[in-house]
Amino acid sequence: MASTPFAIANKTREYWPAARHDAPPNTSGLSLTIRGLGKSFGPREVLKSLNLHIPAGQFVAIVGKSGCGKSTLLRMLVGLDRSTSGEFWYGASPGQGLDKSAVRVMFQEPRLLPWARVLANVEVGLGRGRKETGARERALATLAEVGLEERRGDWPGTLSGGQKQRVALARALVSHPRVLAFDEPLGALDALTRISMQRLLERVWREQGFTALLVTHDVAEAITLADRVLIIEEGVIKLDLRIDLPRPRQRGTAEIAALEGKILDELLGETRAGENS
Template identity: 70%
Template structure:
């Protein structure tokens, strides 16, 4: 059973589970600013790998410009859902639509590994994100602008091997941003970073999302990260959306605050009650 939880304070009461139209109305409250992002509607989404049914009929609406985090135990289907949204895997049943025709550069993914080309300098790695526009006359200028957005304009001539882990992820983020995406999907992009670098990267992700107003979808194992960044937190259990948590707390959010701790605790309790952890997918 899909549930929608709406948190205004640590002791807020849950609301009744909405249908997808009501879900969209509630979700829109988290995206009041004008957005260039794309809306996303998913209906009856299913995906299996052999006999293993990973997604069991996902219904979801994400308004344009909203920041959504997806959490759940390993193997629950959250990364599979992200890959289907990004068009990286084929859908068995159901639909994923963005409200209008999209171009390849409209939807980008940032992975946990930077996936930089070791034989190319930083600027060239960012230019890769332009795809077919890489040969355009303004390609280098756009790549330099993207590097400036992530604070690495002085590293454009460096080789990836000399960068720190956090710097490599900033380059990967610049590569994702250079094509001006309208939907940016993050698949555990900060999971391998140390704690301080991770917090710094979280702040950077939030800043570029606010500046560029794209629709953001973040898969993460870190519930604290989810409630700190997202307008909504979706909890996936057994291939379905078990909880839909609307985070109506003002930004910037103070990490360690009572409200964030209450949200994190509520989500963790749900996850801990969902059974034994299966293998990764």
């Protein structure tokens, strides 16, 4: 049964969350509800009373110009920052505290421990579970899932940028999170490595069924990976766009180009209007 949407007011327009689409089978993810969420830094209001519902297992991409508040929103949702107003919760019950063991985040920088070997870096993601029986086998299995089992004994300094991000992904996945947040995790990679990592992210999302929240500047990446793209502008959700395309998606198709154009028009509309005046 579809969740009840919340109206999102933006100046003179209203947006309603897109319907859930193409969530992984056997979803283990948590739904996310945001109600009146705001964030200010002194007198500067970065996010303005956001309202949103994300069904369990959905892959949502958040895009916007630099400084629009998308990374600030992600940091609040994973417990790294506090909101100024409003609330959010995972699951069906309002007022539930954030279970950090169910939520993991992957950053643009791999943030690997240089003094620990690859396998030990993955085991960090288990937290206190590192001492449990079978923890090492679980870490090895996760390394194999990202294609790096043979590098388990190597030092992080010997890995390429893409390989380091694969280790970071394994570290995030090893605890089987129900929500996985990505803050520009592929931004520093070369084009071919980035495409390879996008395919890996989609595969593990479909296999594990977590709810995915991706912040990215790459509009094509958002369309390729997400069921739904949110545009944040001036602290509000300007557009909530459903991506109703079958998977796997291939860049360069007419459908993706049309959606990319629509999103870019929203992001650059004011600039284009100024250029045409």
